[in-house]
Amino acid sequence: MKNFSITGTYTDLYQLTMAQVYYLTGKNDQKAVFDYFYRRHPFDGGFTIFAGLGTLLEVLQDIHFTQDDIEYLKQNGLNADFTDSLKDFKFTGTIHAVKEGEVIFPNEPVLRLEGTIIEAQIVETLLLNILNFQSLIATKAARIRSVSGDKVLSDFGLRRAQGTGGYYASRAAFIGGFNSTSNVKAAMDFGIPAVGTMAHAFIQSYDDELTAFRDFAIHRPDNCILLVDTYDTLKSGVPNAIKVAREMKERGQNLLAVRLDSGDLSYLSKKVRKMLDDAGFHEVKITASNQLDEWVIKSLEDQGAPIDIFGIGTSLVTGAPDAALDGVYKLSFSGGKPRIKLSENLKKLTLPDMKQVHRVMNDDGNFFGADVIIKADEQAPDIMFHPSEPDKSLSLKGMKQEALLHKVLENGKLIATSPSLLEVATYCQKRLGQLPDEHKRFYNPHVYKVGISDTLLKERNELRSQYKK
Amino acid sequence: MKNFSITGTYTDLYQLTMAQVYYLTGKNDQKAVFDYFYRRHPFDGGFTIFAGLGTLLEVLQDIHFTQDDIEYLKQNGLNADFTDSLKDFKFTGTIHAVKEGEVIFPNEPVLRLEGTIIEAQIVETLLLNILNFQSLIATKAARIRSVSGDKVLSDFGLRRAQGTGGYYASRAAFIGGFNSTSNVKAAMDFGIPAVGTMAHAFIQSYDDELTAFRDFAIHRPDNCILLVDTYDTLKSGVPNAIKVAREMKERGQNLLAVRLDSGDLSYLSKKVRKMLDDAGFHEVKITASNQLDEWVIKSLEDQGAPIDIFGIGTSLVTGAPDAALDGVYKLSFSGGKPRIKLSENLKKLTLPDMKQVHRVMNDDGNFFGADVIIKADEQAPDIMFHPSEPDKSLSLKGMKQEALLHKVLENGKLIATSPSLLEVATYCQKRLGQLPDEHKRFYNPHVYKVGISDTLLKERNELRSQYKK
Numbered sequence: 013m014k015n016f017s018i019t020g021t022y023t024d025l026y027q028l029t030m031a032q033v034y035y036l037t038g039k040n041d042q043k044a045v046f047d048y049f050y051r052r053h054p055f056d057g058g059f060t061i062f063a064g065l066g067t068l069l070e071v072l073q074d075i076h077f078t079q080d081d082i083e084y085l086k087q088n089g090l091n092a093d094f095t096d097s098l099k100d101f102k103f104t105g106t107i108h109a110v111k112e113g114e115v116i117f118p119n120e121p122v123l124r125l126e127g128t129i130i131e132a133q134i135v136e137t138l139l140l141n142i143l144n145f146q147s148l149i150a151t152k153a154a155r156i157r158s159v160s161g162d163k164v165l166s167d168f169g170l171r172r173a174q175g176t177g178g179y180y181a182s183r184a185a186f187i188g189g190f191n192s193t194s195n196v197k198a199a200m201d202f203g204i205p206a207v208g209t210m211a212h213a214f215i216q217s218y219d220d221e222l223t224a225f226r227d228f229a230i231h232r233p234d235n236c237i238l239l240v241d242t243y244d245t246l247k248s249g250v251p252n253a254i255k256v257a258r259e260m261k262e263r264g265q266n267l268l269a270v271r272l273d274s275g276d277l278s279y280l281s282k283k284v285r286k287m288l289d290d291a292g293f294h295e296v297k298i299t300a301s302n303q304l305d306e307w308v309i310k311s312l313e314d315q316g317a318p319i320d321i322f323g324i325g326t327s328l329v330t331g332a333p334d335a336a337l338d339g340v341y342k343l344s345f346s347g348g349k350p351r352i353k354l355s356e357n358l359k360k361l362t363l364p365d366m367k368q369v370h371r372v373m374n375d376d377g378n379f380f381g382a383d384v385i386i387k388a389d390e391q392a393p394d395i396m397f398h399p400s401e402p403d404k405s406l407s408l409k410g411m412k413q414e415a416l417l418h419k420v421l422e423n424g425k426l427i428a429t430s431p432s433l434l435e436v437a438t439y440c441q442k443r444l445g446q447l448p449d450e451h452k453r454f455y456n457p458h459v460y461k462v463g464i465s466d467t468l469l470k471e472r473n474e475l476r477s478q479y480k481k
Numbered sequence: 482m483k484n485f486s487i488t489g490t491y492t493d494l495y496q497l498t499m500a501q502v503y504y505l506t507g508k509n510d511q512k513a514v515f516d517y518f519y520r521r522h523p524f525d526g527g528f529t530i531f532a533g534l535g536t537l538l539e540v541l542q543d544i545h546f547t548q549d550d551i552e553y554l555k556q557n558g559l560n561a562d563f564t565d566s567l568k569d570f571k572f573t574g575t576i577h578a579v580k581e582g583e584v585i586f587p588n589e590p591v592l593r594l595e596g597t598i599i600e601a602q603i604v605e606t607l608l609l610n611i612l613n614f615q616s617l618i619a620t621k622a623a624r625i626r627s628v629s630g631d632k633v634l635s636d637f638g639l640r641r642a643q644g645t646g647g648y649y650a651s652r653a654a655f656i657g658g659f660n661s662t663s664n665v666k667a668a669m670d671f672g673i674p675a676v677g678t679m680a681h682a683f684i685q686s687y688d689d690e691l692t693a694f695r696d697f698a699i700h701r702p703d704n705c706i707l708l709v710d711t712y713d714t715l716k717s718g719v720p721n722a723i724k725v726a727r728e729m730k731e732r733g734q735n736l737l738a739v740r741l742d743s744g745d746l747s748y749l750s751k752k753v754r755k756m757l758d759d760a761g762f763h764e765v766k767i768t769a770s771n772q773l774d775e776w777v778i779k780s781l782e783d784q785g786a787p788i789d790i791f792g793i794g795t796s797l798v799t800g801a802p803d804a805a806l807d808g809v810y811k812l813s814f815s816g817g818k819p820r821i822k823l824s825e826n827l828k829k830l831t832l833p834d835m836k837q838v839h840r841v842m843n844d845d846g847n848f849f850g851a852d853v854i855i856k857a858d859e860q861a862p863d864i865m866f867h868p869s870e871p872d873k874s875l876s877l878k879g880m881k882q883e884a885l886l887h888k889v890l891e892n893g894k895l896i897a898t899s900p901s902l903l904e905v906a907t908y909c910q911k912r913l914g915q916l917p918d919e920h921k922r923f924y925n926p927h928v929y930k931v932g933i934s935d936t937l938l939k940e941r942n943e944l945r946s947q948y949k950k
Contacts, residue, residue, distance in 0.1 A: 032701060037696050175650070342681075346685070
């Protein structure tokens with residue numbers, strides 16, 4: 013496997029065929045504006061977490077075409093003058109975005125990219141690829157966090173992740189509220205705490221469980237977690253773990269936890285807790301893994317399962333069952349004019365022009381439950397309208413509004429140092445704390461309102477009439 | 482974003498904590514054997530395609546720990562003698578595997594890895610990560626191919642793929658039967674034909690559709706495909722495409738296709754076909770995209786929709802709705818002894834020792850519908866037994882058997898040049914052709930039998946009794 017890095021060819025070919033036509037028709041410098049938004053919350057939930065911005069900004073600052081890229085494109089039928097021009101390609105655009113870790117809602121532009129139409133098209137695919145995936149996983153992680161109180165959540169997913177996608181899944185899981193990961197490379201590169209215990213194979217490689225536990229405790233005394241379900245959890249694993257815990261205590265060490273990886277986790281965790289407590293090991297924690305997701309954890313918590321640490325793999329890192337966020341990137345301005353994409357379906361009609369999003373706030377600092385999309389140069393409006401049901405409106409008179417889109421990149425350069433991953437994760441939990449509970453419900457969550465200003469509504473409707481002719 | 486390459490830290494931390502204990506207890510050279518297998522077909526289907534082997538072998542030949550990796554591990558609590566030993570780490574094991582592109586079934590070991598227990602554990606995570614994902618996607622692609630006859634199938638998925646996982650998804654899709662991809666980097670690195678047309682944004686960036694089509698046809702005359710649904714497919718898009726097709730013809734060029742990306746694809750493709758035919762453009766093809774999967778394509782084909790090229794994105798590259806294959810890696814031999822993992826569930830009991838898999842063949846060269854797992858040094862057996870229902874057996878007397886596991890890596894070195902991706906894809910279609918149709922049905926497919934030999938059954942049961950004591 014070659015070293016893999018994201019260069020200009022990390023895109024759909026059509027971006028380059030379109031770019032070729034723009035180039036050959038002299039539109040190199042034509043300015044365009046694109047919005048990134050999505051249409052439906054994943055997991056039938058009531059909110060989505062915006063993630064991937066840090067990764068995107070790193071990629072955009074370095075994006076270029078290698079000589080190999082250019083040769084390949086030339087040999088595959090692209091115009092030589094155009095492909096030669098890609099030698100000097102770099103991203104020089106300007107980006108406004110909501111903060112990474114923000115709680116976001118369907119159809120509002122959470123990122124606005126201004127640049128030449130060529131650069132804006134070429135980076136579309138990587139932008140969607142990064143934001144769609146990390147937002148999906150951060151949202152899954154936030155859902156899991158929402159039912160886990162302050163218990164420890166660890167990402168165990170790399171083995172079932174979608175190839176190298178697992179690397180970024182670990183990043184996004186941390187943003188959504190996870191504490192740690194088993195993925196060493198992600199831990200190292202993103203500064204996430206790494207955790208690791210033992211597999212069944214370790215115990216199987218010994219003739220008996222007790223010797224395996226002893227060897228592990230002696231040679232890995234810090235953060236020692238023993239896996240107790242290889243033979244028989246209650247009759248063999250836990251009694252052996254308690255023996256080893258006593259031996260560790262005599263050496264002045266502490267067993268951190270035992271791990272359950274099969275069976276009924278509620279039943280077993282209660283039995284195991286009692287056995288540990290009866291032996292005086294109140295401080296030894298219980299870790300559980302095996303096909304966990306937000307639904308199973310919620311049910312375990314409802315049943316009072318005394319589990320301290322959850323290890324979550326497949327469903328977290330693949331964002332199952334949805335597996336994708338439906339984010340799109342739509343042209344809203346080019347050639348000096350606002351643009352829309354028509355659709356028979358009024359819900360899929362796009363919004364023209366450069367825009368801002370305001371979040372309506374309650375006096376107590378929590379979200380009121382409504383965002384309003386306005387033109388970028390517009391003042392906070394007094395009223396918002398439903399984008400596809402024009403007789404529905406909501407008065408915003410006297411309510412506080414917070415602008416969500418901030419400039420993060422100007423002419424290809426960062427405006428300020430990006431926040432650390434921990435700062436992003438902290439911001440995410442803060443914002444989730446401001447979101448009323450009714451939007452966090454798993455079943456039939458309350459719909460958060462996203463409206464548009466009168467000015468924007470009029471501009472869109474005028475454009476629509478023009479195009480219809 | 483740093484350049485990303487798979488090094489030794491592309492693993493779960495527990496592989497390294499276990500390896501540390503093996504190292505510190507003097508088991509550096511202890512040999513171990515692990516089997517890779519999975520338990521359930523994805524998509525409730527009747528078969529799975531084995532993919533990712535080529536990628537895995539490339540990675541294993543190059544796997545190492547960088548100085549940064551080692552520093553990180555040392556600073557994060559691993560033993561310094563152990564981490565220093567990783568400076569010289571390389572993979573020196575031997576691998577037997579079924580051919581990449583093979584049709585495989587649950588619970589049979591499709592890859593056997595022999596090596597030191599340390600190297601075998603360290604590479605577990607990357608092995609599972611690569612094989613699980615590519616096998617999932619190749620299987621999805623093969624399902625889509627199975628309902629698409631010889632129509633052209635293109636992967637359009639990168640924008641909704643799970644981050645950089647999309648790169649390998651394109652590789653796996655080609656193995657499963659896709660013809661091309663929009664993903665330029667994957668096309669370039671894996672030698673897959675790249676395809677690309679135009680997005681709605683291209684047309685929106687012009688004041689009118691006809692001028693956009695004309696510019697595109699003039700500056701990208703080869704493989705020219707026009708997207709016809711931006712304003713109104715039947716009233717604007719297709720009539721404009723026909724005008725441009727006439728202009729191209731006058732220049733001695735041909736319009737390759739029109740593309741539909743919304744609306745009812747069956748209804749629209751029939752109308753569009755008639756309009757093209759009435760204008761004399763019988764050779765202009767129809768491309769369709771928009772939320773396609775094997776079910777939608779089957780239904781379009783059943784209704785006789787005259788679509789020539791399908792572009793499939795999200796469901797292909799994420800393997801939705803499953804999003805993961807449940808492949809596992811289990812110890813079967815170590816410290817000079819066969820090993821099993823016990824389970825209350827007889828179905829989850831693992832098989833000990835070094836094994837081979839035989840496929841039972843009909844005289845006509847097709848699969849009979851049964852594979853038998855035997856010991857590696859065993860002759861073709863005359864009878865096979867159900868692994869968890871011991872009163873069920875099947876006579877194999879006089880039937881041809883084909884050994885599926887072949888040595889591909891010996892002491893870390895390739896045995897022979899790996900097949901090209903096209904050879905792998907060709908093999909996959911050949912093997913699917915040998916699989917009886919009843920196993921390819923989407924609803925309730927016939928279960929392919931996987932049995933074990935008498936010798937292996939006895940060895941497993943003896944080990945089980947020993948452990949139970």
